[in-house]
Amino acid sequence: MARTRKQVAQINVVPMIDVMLVLLVIFMVTAPFINPAQVELPSVGQTSQTPSQPLEIVIKESGEYLLRDRATGGAERVVAKSALAAEIAALHRASPEQSVVIAADKSVRYEEVMNTMTLLQRAQVARIGLLARPAP
Numbered sequence: 001m002a003r004t005r006k007q008v009a010q011i012n013v014v015p016m017i018d019v020m021l022v023l024l025v026i027f028m029v030t031a032p033f034i035n036p037a038q039v040e041l042p043s044v045g046q047t048s049q050t051p052s053q054p055l056e057i058v059i060k061e062s063g064e065y066l067l068r069d070r071a072t073g074g075a076e077r078v079v080a081k082s083a084l085a086a087e088i089a090a091l092h093r094a095s096p097e098q099s100v101v102i103a104a105d106k107s108v109r110y111e112e113v114m115n116t117m118t119l120l121q122r123a124q125v126a127r128i129g130l131l132a133r134p135a136p
Helices: 014-033 081-094 110-122
Strands: 055-059 065-069 076-079 100-104 128-130
Touching: 055 081, 055 110, 065 081, 076 081, 081 110, 100 110, 110 128
Parallel strands: 055 100, 100 128
Antiparallel strands: 055 065, 065 076
């Protein structure tokens, strides 16, 4: 009677253990030679002046432009589009570090916002932003 031999599948893990031990020794020997990176964090008291409140240009759905200066209390006043550049230039000369933000109604055409940004760039305003309301 002939017996059939069954093949036994085995995985030899000894070479893997040898490789892992060699890697462990390499890391343990080289770890003391590695210098940790120095991270220099900014200090709190580096700036002496507080940031100024922005100047807001509000574009209404009706095409009306409102100018609101947050630095002087936030009173709104209606400004004609033709006089907007002159008003902004005068206010910007008084405080050149003040940023200007544009707040437009949802239904205002994007073209109007871009035209207002072009006006601000021609008036040499460097800090221009868009005011957005977060979604509810």
